[in-house]
Amino acid sequence: xxxxxxxxxxxxxPLDRSRRGVGRQIEGQLREAIxxxxxxxxxxLPSTRAxxxxxxxxxxxxxxxxAQLAAEGYLDLRQGANPAVRAVAPSAPAPSPAAADAAPxxxxxxLRPHLPEVGMFPRTAWLRSLRxxxxxxxxxxxGYVDRRGLPQLRGEVAAYLGRARGVVAxxxxxxITAGSTHSLSLIARALARSGARAIGFENPSHxxxxxxxxxxxxxxxxxxxxxxxxxxxxxxxxxxxxxxVSPAHQFPTGRALSPERRAALVRWARASGALIVxxxxxxxxxxxxxxxxxxxxxxxxxxxxxxxxxxxVAPGIRLGWAVLPAALAEAVAExxxxxxxHIPGIDQxxxxxxxxxxxxxxxxxxxxxxxxxxxxxxxxAVERRLPRLAVRGIAAGLHVxxxxxxxxxxxxxxxxxxxxxxxIESLSQHALPGYSGPQGLLIxxxxxxEPAIAEAVEELARAVASxx
Amino acid sequence: xxxxxxxxxxxxxPLDRSRRGVGRQIEGQLREAIxxxxxxxxxxLPSTRAxxxxxxxxxxxxxxxxAQLAAEGYLDLRQGANPAVRAVAPSAPAPSPAAADAAPxxxxxxLRPHLPEVGMFPRTAWLRSLRxxxxxxxxxxxGYVDRRGLPQLRGEVAAYLGRARGVVAxxxxxxITAGSTHSLSLIARALARSGARAIGFENPSHxxxxxxxxxxxxxxxxxxxxxxxxxxxxxxxxxxxxxxVSPAHQFPTGRALSPERRAALVRWARASGALIVxxxxxxxxxxxxxxxxxxxxxxxxxxxxxxxxxxxVAPGIRLGWAVLPAALAEAVAExxxxxxxHIPGIDQxxxxxxxxxxxxxxxxxxxxxxxxxxxxxxxxAVERRLPRLAVRGIAAGLHVxxxxxxxxxxxxxxxxxxxxxxxIESLSQHALPGYSGPQGLLIxxxxxxEPAIAEAVEELARAVASxx
Numbered sequence: 001x002x003x004x005x006x007x008x009x010x011x012x013x014p015l016d017r018s019r020r021g022v023g024r025q026i027e028g029q030l031r032e033a034i035x036x037x038x039x040x041x042x043x044x045l046p047s048t049r050a051x052x053x054x055x056x057x058x059x060x061x062x063x064x065x066x067a068q069l070a071a072e073g074y075l076d077l078r079q080g081a082n083p084a085v086r087a088v089a090p091s092a093p094a095p096s097p098a099a100a101d102a103a104p105x106x107x108x109x110x111l112r113p114h115l116p117e118v119g120m121f122p123r124t125a126w127l128r129s130l131r132x133x134x135x136x137x138x139x140x141x142x143g144y145v146d147r148r149g150l151p152q153l154r155g156e157v158a159a160y161l162g163r164a165r166g167v168v169a170x171x172x173x174x175x176i177t178a179g180s181t182h183s184l185s186l187i188a189r190a191l192a193r194s195g196a197r198a199i200g201f202e203n204p205s206h207x208x209x210x211x212x213x214x215x216x217x218x219x220x221x222x223x224x225x226x227x228x229x230x231x232x233x234x235x236x237x238x239x240x241x242x243x244x245v246s247p248a249h250q251f252p253t254g255r256a257l258s259p260e261r262r263a264a265l266v267r268w269a270r271a272s273g274a275l276i277v278x279x280x281x282x283x284x285x286x287x288x289x290x291x292x293x294x295x296x297x298x299x300x301x302x303x304x305x306x307x308x309x310x311x312x313v314a315p316g317i318r319l320g321w322a323v324l325p326a327a328l329a330e331a332v333a334e335x336x337x338x339x340x341x342h343i344p345g346i347d348q349x350x351x352x353x354x355x356x357x358x359x360x361x362x363x364x365x366x367x368x369x370x371x372x373x374x375x376x377x378x379x380x381a382v383e384r385r386l387p388r389l390a391v392r393g394i395a396a397g398l399h400v401x402x403x404x405x406x407x408x409x410x411x412x413x414x415x416x417x418x419x420x421x422x423x424i425e426s427l428s429q430h431a432l433p434g435y436s437g438p439q440g441l442l443i444x445x446x447x448x449x450e451p452a453i454a455e456a457v458e459e460l461a462r463a464v465a466s467x468x
Numbered sequence: 469x470x471x472x473x474x475x476x477x478x479x480x481x482p483l484d485r486s487r488r489g490v491g492r493q494i495e496g497q498l499r500e501a502i503x504x505x506x507x508x509x510x511x512x513l514p515s516t517r518a519x520x521x522x523x524x525x526x527x528x529x530x531x532x533x534x535a536q537l538a539a540e541g542y543l544d545l546r547q548g549a550n551p552a553v554r555a556v557a558p559s560a561p562a563p564s565p566a567a568a569d570a571a572p573x574x575x576x577x578x579l580r581p582h583l584p585e586v587g588m589f590p591r592t593a594w595l596r597s598l599r600x601x602x603x604x605x606x607x608x609x610x611g612y613v614d615r616r617g618l619p620q621l622r623g624e625v626a627a628y629l630g631r632a633r634g635v636v637a638x639x640x641x642x643x644i645t646a647g648s649t650h651s652l653s654l655i656a657r658a659l660a661r662s663g664a665r666a667i668g669f670e671n672p673s674h675x676x677x678x679x680x681x682x683x684x685x686x687x688x689x690x691x692x693x694x695x696x697x698x699x700x701x702x703x704x705x706x707x708x709x710x711x712x713v714s715p716a717h718q719f720p721t722g723r724a725l726s727p728e729r730r731a732a733l734v735r736w737a738r739a740s741g742a743l744i745v746x747x748x749x750x751x752x753x754x755x756x757x758x759x760x761x762x763x764x765x766x767x768x769x770x771x772x773x774x775x776x777x778x779x780x781v782a783p784g785i786r787l788g789w790a791v792l793p794a795a796l797a798e799a800v801a802e803x804x805x806x807x808x809x810h811i812p813g814i815d816q817x818x819x820x821x822x823x824x825x826x827x828x829x830x831x832x833x834x835x836x837x838x839x840x841x842x843x844x845x846x847x848x849a850v851e852r853r854l855p856r857l858a859v860r861g862i863a864a865g866l867h868v869x870x871x872x873x874x875x876x877x878x879x880x881x882x883x884x885x886x887x888x889x890x891x892i893e894s895l896s897q898h899a900l901p902g903y904s905g906p907q908g909l910l911i912x913x914x915x916x917x918e919p920a921i922a923e924a925v926e927e928l929a930r931a932v933a934s935x936x
Contacts, residue, residue, distance in 0.1 A: 039627075178809070
């Protein structure tokens with residue numbers, strides 16, 4: 001292939017050979033395509049030789065057509081380069097709705113509770129794993145692969161979950177997904193297809209998960225949370241066949257499920273044949289002593305354990321896993337297959353390599369130190385500047401809960417904060433109907449650099465004061 | 469970070485400090501984890517120093533625990549390396565169901581109609597684009613991104629569709645998905661949510677798409693296909709508000725929708741306010757003259773245009789797009805968001821770079837030549853060895869249809885072929901209820917090397933003869 005041919009681009013020029021004037025047809029179609037916006041400014045056209053060959057016309061025909069379009073100002077012709085479309089586009093694209101949604105106030109500190117630090121994404125190590133993936137992939141790995149995920153990655157995830165989270169899983173129990181949200185969506189759809197109508201959630205818990213369940217066809221039912229975690233006794237009244245919990249670090253209260261409640265929850269699942277969906281969305285980030293074993297270990301037949309790389313590595317790689325009870329595994333895999341067939345094979349190989357090289361563990365350790373530093377700075381700043389607010393849920397995760405005294409208004413504080421360029425969330429945003437606990441602010445430290453924390457809390461204190 | 473620390477792995481060892489014998493606890497927990505399979509053979513443990521630091525115990529405690537486990541045969545201790553778990557796993561994992569499904573006969577030629585050539589996947593160029601993606605990604609690109617896809621990629625796809633397929637789309641009309649199946653699944657779910665109950669399909673058309681629609685809550689209704697393509701008049705009787713078509717190259721008959729039918733189809737959609745889902749699953753591979761313009765150009769308000777890289781690059785990258793009518797765009801994007809949030813950002817950046825560098829067009833041209841050579845070899849071999857079978861749908865795509873004479877049995881030919889190590893599909897496999905057309909064999913040439921084609925057809929001819 002000549003260098004010139006290698007530069008050629010695919011171009012859509014349908015010719016009607018029963019009509020005369022093939023050159024005029026080429027010219028007219030290109031003009032129309034440029035005017036109509038099909039060929040946008042900057043697009044490269046094939047060389048005259050390549051297009052002539054493609055359309056089986058003489059080269060002179062294409063040369064003349066291009067020259068005419070250049071004379072009319074539609075094309076840039078330069079020696080040795082492919083012809084390029086000039087900027088004559090009739091109209092600029094409309095601004096994207098996302099841009100329109102953006103807050104009008106400049107964001108100074110993003111303290112939303114669910115954001116990890118993507119600035120520390122290990123780009124070099126990840127590229128090395130991608131290179132290794134592409135170097136070692138079989139042809140089969142690049143094609144349509146096992147809907148459950150590549151066996152290599154499921155093996156690595158099984159080994160990781162075993163050593164780091166105490167979850168005993170065979171590779172065949174694991175489904176590779178695009179993250180925790182995706183896993184919950186697939187599990188909820190499988191439950192709905194088998195006749196379920198509702199699913200329990202800790203109240204409060206992340207609003208996104210309620211939405212995902214609702215759209216999967218299951219009504220989210222709030223179950224109260226107290227200082228021991230989910231009030232298991234209330235599950236009976238909720239009349240649900242499944243419940244989503246975060247035993248290690250409840251979102252947003254930050255509490256851990258007490259040992260008694262853990263045992264009671266498993267008893268409930270066994271007695272009623274129900275499913276516990278254990279969402280370990282941030283269990284890897286635990287800063288103080290006493291790691292908490294995954295509930296999965298108590299009853300793998302009644303627990304679907306879901307985890308993700310969104311908090312630990314970056315949301316942009318979209319990889320997660322579900323460890324599924326045998327009775328549910330096939331139905332959940334079927335939900336994934338019948339929507340998107342499978343998760344990208346190359347990404348799976350890369351993440352498998354990333355774990356195998358020890359990069360995943362190394363990144364976790366590095367981030368745990370950084371987050372612990374931020375957490376400490378945040379807690380210290382709050383104690384200094386907002387001493388009246390109780391700080392909860394500091395042992396793990398990427399956020400803390402600031403409990404507000406009675407009579408405070410979450411809403412007006414969040415509004416004040418927003419007007420000062422602070423993005424925060426309130427506890428009520430995550431409440432389901434029936435919530436009667438305290439009000440509070442959720443302050444994330446995943447996406448703020450440690451040196452900026454004091455100033456952000458300073459500003460937050462002013463917002464709290466202004467809101468009265 | 470010291471090299472040794474960099475090697476350390478995350479390990480789950482919850483200690484009860486209220487009890488005595490912390491060293492015994494460590495030892496016991498590791499033993500249990502190895503015996504129970506949580507720590508699999510070959511797993512590396514943290515160095516004594518790292519684990520001691522992590523657990524806040526003296527290093528001697530860990531040294532003694534490791535030594536005891538090594539004495540019992542559970543660990544390998546080597547100077548300068550991390551301790552490793554020895555092969556004492558209690559039971560091997562069960563064989564995967566996928567492996568059990570595999571045909572007992574050795575596959576000699578895989579002639580299934582939907583397989584592209586992944587052996588030509590441009591690994592080097594793709595890696596270059598991944599490298600560029602990681603070098604240029606903003607932190608935002610690595611986080612949670614626009615559910616519709618990154619604007620950079622939507623811009624590149626819009627420009628590509630404009631110049632190569634005559635599809636005029638603004639980046640804001642485009643949704644990035646995991647491929648055509650995913651796009652159809654999301655569109656079908658959005659239609660079902662808005663109250664639709666059924667969706668029309670060409671009869672026959674790919675069975676996978678029927679399944680996807682069915683699982684999305686829409687009953688697939690077959691609409692006949694004749695030599696001009698979809699019989700548009702029959703759409704009225706089908707009582708559907710949407711129909712899926714492949715106007716450029718109908719699967720599996722290989723026919724193109726005639727100009728009259730194209731016009732009639734658009735009239736039907738306009739008159740009834742219906743949606744046409746235009747599936748251009750392989751439109752890029754057109755070997756003879758006269759490219760066919762996408763239907764989308766006739767009525768962008770009534771056409772959802774879907775395309776994918778699965779056939780053009782490789783299924784393993786799982787990237788596709790849907791160009792959506794404004795009225796539907798938000799609802800379809802919402803379906804994607806509420807299941808998996810968005811498509812991986814890094815993959816999106818890489819594919820955008822891949823198009824921008826001209827690699828996508830270059831790969832298409834290269835593959836078009838290769839597939840054209842295989843197509844020619846296949847058609848020649850069939851004419852030579854199976855002259856009684858009419859060859860249909862040769863102008864495009866990755867397969868041909870061999871029409872069987874009356875009285876032949878698709879089923880027995882496919883069974884014979886399978887026993888000889890040939891994987892082929894039959895036309896009836898893709899039929900919906902009501903199909904009354906001819907029988908036929910679908911012979912794919914996407915995944916067979918050109919020199920092997922003559923032998924494969926030789927074998928196929930024997931299978932046809934044996935089946936009587």
